[in-house]
Amino acid sequence: MTNQNSDFDSIIAQSPKMKKVVEQTKKFAMLDAPLLIQGETGTGKDIFAKACHQFSFRRDHKFVAVNCSGLPEDEAESEMFGYHRVGSESIGFFEYANGGTVLLDNVSDLSLEMQAKLLRFLNDGVFRRVGEDQEIQVDVRVICTSQTPLNQLVEEGKVREDLYHRLNVLSITLPPLRERKEDFIPLVAYFIAQISLQLGIVPPVYTDKFIHHLQHYYWAGNLRELYNVLYRACTLSNGTLQVEELDLPQDESTFLSLGSTENMSLDEMVSHFEAALLREFYAEYPSTRKLAQRLGVSHTAIANKLRQYEINKE
Template sequence: MKSSYILVVDDEPDIRETVKEILEDEGYLVATAKNADEARHHFREHLPDAVLLDIWMPDTDGITLLKEWSEMSGGKLPSPVVMMSGHGTVETAVEATRLGAYDFLEKPLGIAKLLLTLERALQSSRLQLQANDSLHAAPFIEPTGSSQAITRLREQVKRIAQHDSWVLMSGEAGSGRETFARYIHANCTRAERPFVHVAVSSIEAGNAALELFGREEGQKIDYGRLEQARGGTLFLDEVADMDADVQKRLVGALDTGSFLRVGGSEPVHLDVRIIAATQKNLEDEVNEGRFREDLFFQLNVVPVVIPPLREHEDDVIELLNFYVDHYSSRERLPYRRFDTAAQNYLRQYQWPGNVRELKNLVQRLLIVGGDEEIEVSEVESAIGILSSSGQSAGISISFDQPLREAREDFERAYFIYQMGKHDRNVTQMAEEAGIERTHLYRKLKSLDIDVKAKRK
């Protein structure tokens, strides 16, 4: 397990050293500061996982420093803070809590209570990071499949996980690159630390440097993804889409082990494992001058190739069963099973969208509901075979019908997909669709979609 980094701020040297020794004996990495200036320096140089902060100090008191940290991070403390005081008051404790302090310890400090409070503060912070991560990613799922290709790949990445090297994953969209990245993270020494996903291609133009490295404006600090992932794993998805300036900054950070925030002047320690992923051939991108050669060699320490689903079709049935059980148990969708003809059809299907397409297909068929057994005709309709070319459109639409009916079919497929994506949260669905909630309810009703039918 990667050790947590703790900052102890107290003007009394005996207390600083005693607490430092206690925490180091417990396996923590510890830095100390005797006053507010030293604490500010540590905070800027290496964001701690937690802070033990004395209230009464000669230059700047702990409450003022707590308020400063809260304001510089946009009103929310970037790390959990436990206050310490030998003569605190109820008013002081209330003020510290209002400013975001996790807890308040009275001196003299009891070792057992100190360690328990610190561990709870760290656990609370980890849970918050996991909650933030779950807003844009599914919970960890172990790569599914018993084929020789997937068994060998699973064993390979498990071995890779034991070493703290950078990894470059290549593979088609939807093939499971993030799943294997999370598998590496779950099996490495950083497993208890954050896994931060960055979809490079979705970052607004010109904002990539701010997103990754953060920003300083006066006393205010916006912590970027590199610091949010401190001690853990940063997953750079579609890294080939990273712009040239950010590529240059990242090369410097990987070379030196530190980086500057945008607008900053003090180097920030880099403590993160990077897993990069792309569906493009990075060597071709290098040859075409779109990707830096030095960054390619830095990221490509351990190359991992994720095969498309059509190259391990023996796993299709296992994946179908896995996702049926997954959605039935986790989202309480009705249990349905694929009959033999449907299974044979899907084994021979080419899966242009890979495992993601299979997962979405299962979810769609369970949401729509029907008989317990899923027949091949329903599968064909759900996949959306184009009668004109015999290729998959990925949604259930026939083009041999009037425009009004085709539009309704598309809207039905679109909102069924959005229901699955947002766990039937109407507010989130309305925001993504760009329509008002009341209009969305009317639209769902007109399409005969029951947004409340999930729970029983």
């Protein structure tokens, strides 16, 4: 993980999956086409988006991050493209960021109508302010993020298929923390240094057993959850970090800690629990057909779910 003002060189990536993603993203950063960054909550999608901006020729221009979940549906178009009314007018964030980069966080939370307007802008770079007929053209790199794979949201009718195909040209998926075991040692050292500085304490020491325990936890909240757990442990520490101070659920494959749910939506928590249940049942019913029969759903649905959550036979 990295701080807000850092670049790719400060992203901890010793695991093969992270190394590959960083190298791929560096290549994408230099292009103008829309970029799609997917990954679970807390995996650092916003950090990668910011790093892309800093790595590109647009680094001296604005970087505007927009949380699509927080855009009121009746104001989304005005916020995005601006408006002109009698006696007042305002520019939208695309116009404001001209020459720079716009990050659309949780792009799937835009209404289908707004997705259509976004698609038109992505295709030709022009838009109209609300209340105006004049077309405005701007030069903006658009980066979109999604916690749920967009192809799944297309099947659910929540994302336009044409927008998905437009965004899926340049796309990366950030690996979850549980698939980055080689990164735990430098990540823990980095977080503890940060936390100790913030708390004004001498950085506590810890053992290999402590790291091993962290490596074998599920981490539904990924980097964000790891930071929160370490913060709590550091506040309780008498100089040495103990496994008992982590306060992690005993059955970490199923239960969510408070730290992991802090910034998770209901859909994300349901997805985590669904994945945990599928892992348990798949161990007991080790074929997709048996599993589908046990859970009362179609074979195709189960196959799609196992693929979505990357659940394989042990």
